[in-house]
Amino acid sequence: MGGVSIKAGIVGGAGYTGGELLRLLLNHPNAEVAFVHSNSQAGKPVYATHTDLLGDTDLHFADVLEQDVDVLFLCVGHGAAKQFLEAQQLQPSIKIIDLSQDFRWNESLRGEVVNSCGRDFVYGLPELQREAIQQAQHIANPGCFATAIQLALLPLAQQNLLHDEVHVSGITGSTGAGQSLSATSHYSWRSGNISNYKVLGHQHLHEIRRTLQGMQQQELPSINFVPYRGPFTRGILCTSYTRCSLSQAEAEELYHSYYSSHPFVIISGSTPDLKQVVNTNKCLLHLQQEGEYLVITSMIDNLLKGASGQAVQNMNLLFGLEEQAGLKLKASAF
Amino acid sequence: MGGVSIKAGIVGGAGYTGGELLRLLLNHPNAEVAFVHSNSQAGKPVYATHTDLLGDTDLHFADVLEQDVDVLFLCVGHGAAKQFLEAQQLQPSIKIIDLSQDFRWNESLRGEVVNSCGRDFVYGLPELQREAIQQAQHIANPGCFATAIQLALLPLAQQNLLHDEVHVSGITGSTGAGQSLSATSHYSWRSGNISNYKVLGHQHLHEIRRTLQGMQQQELPSINFVPYRGPFTRGILCTSYTRCSLSQAEAEELYHSYYSSHPFVIISGSTPDLKQVVNTNKCLLHLQQEGEYLVITSMIDNLLKGASGQAVQNMNLLFGLEEQAGLKLKASAF
Amino acid sequence: MGGVSIKAGIVGGAGYTGGELLRLLLNHPNAEVAFVHSNSQAGKPVYATHTDLLGDTDLHFADVLEQDVDVLFLCVGHGAAKQFLEAQQLQPSIKIIDLSQDFRWNESLRGEVVNSCGRDFVYGLPELQREAIQQAQHIANPGCFATAIQLALLPLAQQNLLHDEVHVSGITGSTGAGQSLSATSHYSWRSGNISNYKVLGHQHLHEIRRTLQGMQQQELPSINFVPYRGPFTRGILCTSYTRCSLSQAEAEELYHSYYSSHPFVIISGSTPDLKQVVNTNKCLLHLQQEGEYLVITSMIDNLLKGASGQAVQNMNLLFGLEEQAGLKLKASAF
Amino acid sequence: MGGVSIKAGIVGGAGYTGGELLRLLLNHPNAEVAFVHSNSQAGKPVYATHTDLLGDTDLHFADVLEQDVDVLFLCVGHGAAKQFLEAQQLQPSIKIIDLSQDFRWNESLRGEVVNSCGRDFVYGLPELQREAIQQAQHIANPGCFATAIQLALLPLAQQNLLHDEVHVSGITGSTGAGQSLSATSHYSWRSGNISNYKVLGHQHLHEIRRTLQGMQQQELPSINFVPYRGPFTRGILCTSYTRCSLSQAEAEELYHSYYSSHPFVIISGSTPDLKQVVNTNKCLLHLQQEGEYLVITSMIDNLLKGASGQAVQNMNLLFGLEEQAGLKLKASAF
Known part of the structure; x- marks a missing residue:
């Protein structure tokens, strides 16, 4: 897997889960961050918002969406993910991992996948259904x-x-x-x-x-x-x-x-x-x-197994990488 | 009640509940601290242990028990209260408020009072049985x-x-x-x-x-x-x-x-x-x-309603003082 | 002093220093709160904002200023105190204690008092000039x-x-x-x-x-x-x-x-x-x-010696009360 | 450098700096932990002490020193490092990185290195003297x-x-x-x-x-x-x-x-x-x-740049590894 490099885009990158995703992806051995989209911070360096990233990256928040990515992480608020997908024309090949609750299983849904915005979303809890995730194109990351x-x-x-x-x-x-x-x-x-x-x-x-x-x-x-x-x-x-x-x-x-x-x-x-x-x-x-x-x-x-870490775990499964790639993290312990 | 002044002794005064009791009694309008007993700190000023009391009192921890008190608060550990009462000869007129669990209701006891060490202890939860407390001589302060x-x-x-x-x-x-x-x-x-x-x-x-x-x-x-x-x-x-x-x-x-x-x-x-x-x-x-x-x-x-504050509330009831005397405390709020 | 009761008004009572002043004055033996003014919270109970006061007072925030008070505490922001005094017609007999920096000594002032808004303000640090405070009518509470x-x-x-x-x-x-x-x-x-x-x-x-x-x-x-x-x-x-x-x-x-x-x-x-x-x-x-x-x-x-407590200490001095009245507070200690 | 693997031993591995060193070395791409010595915890799994390592390693604390290591980290207390080196017969080829203050520059020393216990120690602040560190055999890690x-x-x-x-x-x-x-x-x-x-x-x-x-x-x-x-x-x-x-x-x-x-x-x-x-x-x-x-x-x-992280940075320099190897850590940020 040494040669694989997944191109990832982040939408809503100025929030907590977006920042945590950046912290993970910047150190991930098989991924690179193609762009980080933010309406509120467009044009500014990501370290202006996620100040611990000063010295780690010169990426700037973008206000346009690049289509040349393998996976798109949606880190926008509940409700906004659905709005985003309804408004955007995305290349069908782009895999999507949504961190909001918009495409998760809910009481009104009975099937094995959530179909919304013209897409099937698989509930991304790897310890429940790793195989389904590996075959999926769109993931709803759990709460x-x-x-x-x-x-x-x-x-x-x-x-x-x-x-x-x-x-x-x-x-x-x-x-x-x-x-x-x-x-x-x-x-x-x-x-x-x-x-x-x-x-x-x-x-x-x-x-x-x-x-x-x-x-x-x-x-x-x-x-x-x-x-x-x-x-x-x-x-x-x-x-x-x-x-x-x-x-x-x-x-x-x-x-x-x-x-x-x-x-x-x-x-x-x-x-x-x-x-x-x-x-x-x-x-x-x-x-x-x-x-x-x-x-x-x-x-x-x-923020990790409960959000951005699990999103990267799902990315690893979607692309056939080692499940722990980029996720062998040093505990803060104190 | 302006003229009433209850003479109180504290046993085990170097711990957290002993210190909190001191903070309350030193400001109580109808009580004075006659002595504070501590085996470990005897001879030292109480502010050496409860450092916030520096400037409030020059009391020193004592290693002997004065009998000339109206009420004795036991702030020693679980088990030690019973040992203390078994070892000491106390004037029968001294009321006792014990903050340990030694004389509280327990599964093995079925009566309305706990009789131990030759004394009847009333469970000191005023909102359960204020009248019984007002008539009592010995109080087991709740956990x-x-x-x-x-x-x-x-x-x-x-x-x-x-x-x-x-x-x-x-x-x-x-x-x-x-x-x-x-x-x-x-x-x-x-x-x-x-x-x-x-x-x-x-x-x-x-x-x-x-x-x-x-x-x-x-x-x-x-x-x-x-x-x-x-x-x-x-x-x-x-x-x-x-x-x-x-x-x-x-x-x-x-x-x-x-x-x-x-x-x-x-x-x-x-x-x-x-x-x-x-x-x-x-x-x-x-x-x-x-x-x-x-x-x-x-x-x-x-430390207050769960320990030393409730102990003072019980003291107020034992001596016919206003229930809130000395307990109108400024919340820290932050 | 048992019979003395100072009538106090608070302007800007919904902030931190206003709340802390309420906590002090509600328990002060020689003061009562006549009103608490707040533009933002007028009509609501003070415990809706200072929630620890639930059960202590049914006072509501007022939107009009009563003139029948002995002392007025200004707890509004820097700049707003001056604006307030310029806009209001206050009875000259009302003493004023301002907690903002508007009337404090500053680099441009060389005299012993700050004269502003038609009033002389004495810098209210009792350990510097207790006598001047005792004679004063208007106090600028230190930072x-x-x-x-x-x-x-x-x-x-x-x-x-x-x-x-x-x-x-x-x-x-x-x-x-x-x-x-x-x-x-x-x-x-x-x-x-x-x-x-x-x-x-x-x-x-x-x-x-x-x-x-x-x-x-x-x-x-x-x-x-x-x-x-x-x-x-x-x-x-x-x-x-x-x-x-x-x-x-x-x-x-x-x-x-x-x-x-x-x-x-x-x-x-x-x-x-x-x-x-x-x-x-x-x-x-x-x-x-x-x-x-x-x-x-x-x-x-x-919030106490650095703001509202010192303001009450100044009130005590202004009205000839014991300097510690209402200020013998139990430390939180932990 | 993919193939390089430094064999590291840790002495005094049950303390905070020993634990932090383990967290780093277990994830280091060019190092492996040969043994972790602890007098107090010998025989127990390291995760019994450093509980966040549960699931990461089955290493146990050892009570004997293996000589088959490339580098030895001393994580014992001040004074104990010197005692340890005086008491032990170590292979001269083993590089030593000491985290105590025993071999740091001090007022009594004027030379460029501290000679003690028959060894020359170089003060291990890479931003001061990276070249000297790269040539060194023994490092005194700064405070x-x-x-x-x-x-x-x-x-x-x-x-x-x-x-x-x-x-x-x-x-x-x-x-x-x-x-x-x-x-x-x-x-x-x-x-x-x-x-x-x-x-x-x-x-x-x-x-x-x-x-x-x-x-x-x-x-x-x-x-x-x-x-x-x-x-x-x-x-x-x-x-x-x-x-x-x-x-x-x-x-x-x-x-x-x-x-x-x-x-x-x-x-x-x-x-x-x-x-x-x-x-x-x-x-x-x-x-x-x-x-x-x-x-x-x-x-x-x-614990990192101030102790164990700097120790790993020094190890990287001692062995010609990339200076940041194993030290691209995700900030906790919150």
Whole structure:
């Protein structure tokens, strides 16, 4: 694969996921960034916005779209991805990886792919359907909470073991809310603070339910999710529990077996903490049998495995590259 | 009450709860600190340990116990309070407020008081049994998580409404773990980090269950509790939900009615956040009907309403002072 | 003084200093809040903005100014205070405490008071000129960095000891920049981050120089100030050093003597840290003779001794109340 | 260089710098970790200590030293490196990179190399003496503050421009103090806190002075350094200023010229902030002419360019690898 070089374009490159994608692609051994499109920052160097890239690249934000690319990453906001594809005439050969929720599975869709804007989109969770992704042309990249919760529950759904209510609580860092300024992103407010939001009504439940229901035959029980905003910047940690008859050993065997060929999912035998995965593309899982419940702790970096890292993982699969190419990242650890 | 001055002694004054108690009592209009006992710091000024008290007091830690006090606060560790009372000959007239778990309700005890070390201890949650506290001689001060969760559920238990499983997640700041140095209290580890612990097995569940079962006739359902360590110093925020047929309006009416005469419990009509209560003795509650569930968010400062503030509230009740005396604290807010 | 009750009005009550003033005045034994004016929030309860005040007051923001007050606090932005006084017809009997920089000493002013808007303003640093404040009708409350740096240097200036360059570095928390949203107040940016700004050119140098030059006969040397933004919400810590022939003992004697009658300035014999003063009105000083230099560390809570707390201290002086009334605050400590 | 693979051993691998070195070497294209020695953790997997490495390596800590390595990194504490070399019989062919201060330039040494334990040690600051490093056998890796301050001042010293006092303030994150538990590393203490320490007396001044005096002919003026502990984990930011007659343009030209061939030193035209370099091996510099002063802001990640990253950079130079090999790291950015 040494000689392969994928030409990538980024649309909406001035936001957090666009910046993170740049950080990855600039160091990727088999990819190069052909252009970074931004309406708001066109003409300025990308390091004026993503200031850590000073010294790494002289790329400037563009206001026109080049068609001579192999893959296009859409890093625009929810709703804007659909608008973009409706408005643009793209070469049909260009593969698309969309990081918004516009083409993800949702409650109203029942098929295996989402057909929209004249394209079939495959839901891009490699640990669910790597083969489908490898064959796909257009990818809908999963949501961050959705990734952490699905990876916690996939093996149970596959074994038809989700029969009783699932209870999930999860905490997200501030980058999950993007770079727009808001009351809950103000440092003076968020520092040392905790709050919950959208309790039992988070929008990612749609794609989570769609995935899990697609895997198991019996009807999916309710999934109750309490999301929290936490005083940190990167990462998501979720705790899920449900009644389950598996012993500790059986549960561990099931999860090890399910994820044995998936390099980014790691099962920890000891109690983990979020910073083990921060600044990596890993998902760390921990299993605990407590009374009649199985407790699954899952954690990811929301900007990597929860967004741009998973997008690169999908790119690697789309183009037959090694799945971990460009994603062997040094954890920040502290 | 202007002329009343309660003479208070503190045992175990070099820890976090001892220091917080000093901060409160030094400013209390009807109390004075007679002595602060500490084995480890005896002879040194209290401001050498609680450095924010520099300029506020010249008290020194003592290694002998004065008997000429009206009330004794025990701020020693779990287990050490019982040992202390077994070893000491105290004047029977001295009232005792113990902040450890040694004399709290527990699973093995079924009566209304805990009799231990030759004394009857009343569980000191004023919003549960203010009258019993006013008549008591010895108080077992509740745990921090136990306070936050009980205050969320008391009105439901009183109305016999806890019939289905209760699911609770909660996040605590670092001061809850005290001042001893440990891996999870290291700044480099905890900053920006999240972890869960004692999932479905936290020790405070005993006192929570004992209280709630004592209030309602039907058998108490299981209470599933997921505790988290968060990257902040002060405060606890919990989210509890259970199936409940009350409408939003009925739930609010029930809680407003239950807490109408309790000045420290505030019901918020809008989504709250932890820093509304940090550095105060308040408990803030928020109610949300979601589908078949009632969701209750509750939050306290773990060192105040969850420990030393509640201890002073109990002292006020024991001595017939105004319940809020010395506890009208300026929130830090940021 | 038990019977005294000052009627206070607040203009610009929806900002950080306005909120902090409310937190203080609502608990002040000799003051009551007559009204809180806010253009942006008029008609809404103050707890809708300052959410920690929920349960403490039912005051609403007003859009008209009542004249039946004893003192008016101006908490509006720099420039807006002057505009306000030019536009309003206020009863001459109303005392004014302005928290902006509009009426502070500045480079262009040489007299002992600032005359502007038809009024004489006295610079409200009690540790510099308590008697002048007690006689004053209008107060210009000092800036936050200016307070921390002046309190570090006043005793030296009084003794004519500032003859060589003074070098100051200082770090401020995020509340110093107010509640407006900006790139440097975004949580994702500021968390774990450090930056300097206005190096050698901070605007508070004007009032610092004016004070110090007014105290000593010889010409004031240059004062070089490097300000930093730090990842915390409350507080300012400054380190100042200059060549000085005083021994350690002489320096300590000088500072103890200068501040002996000033209850909020505390001199620490051991190395201090910022959280000793957070959520208090104290200024903590530490002295260190190093080679030919005297090093002075000073620290305050920027919203209290650096803004609203000092404003209340000035109110106490204006009305002959005890200087510490309403300002014996529990430190948050953690 | 594709085929080159350096065999590296790590002594003292259970600490912060040892862990960071592992994170780098495990992903390095031209290196492999032969063994990781630790007295305290021998026999345990390295991921038991450096938990983010779970899934990356099955290496275990060893208690014996293998001699079949090309390079040995010493990550033990100050003093222990010297003891180690005195006690061990090492193959003379093994290159050594020591991260302690034991073999750095110090006040008592005047030569170009430090001869100790029968070996010549070259001070490993590549931007000072890359050629000497390339020829060396033993490297003394510079201190973290020393790196940040030297990189700020090297071009001035080279031009003989340090003639007037230099004033430096700098803030370090908690990982600079290592993983041992102490009062100032307790989360409850350090969160939201600031303190200074070793004011005007930091031990890194020795190596800074030695380097700078070695570069310029005139006598080096005094360097006054005020270090701070900040509430963050990674990074050092320093502000240095001294009287200098260079214009802004001349200063920028000088620095650009000095660092043009040094890939890790970046000169920023706009005001920088620490997180631009966190989790990278970069040093970011910013220049500002203010009145008669030149102000230089410099920042590094203390564990990377300030320790283990610089150690790998030195390894690359020792073995003729590309200087940036294994060090093109994704910034954490948030």
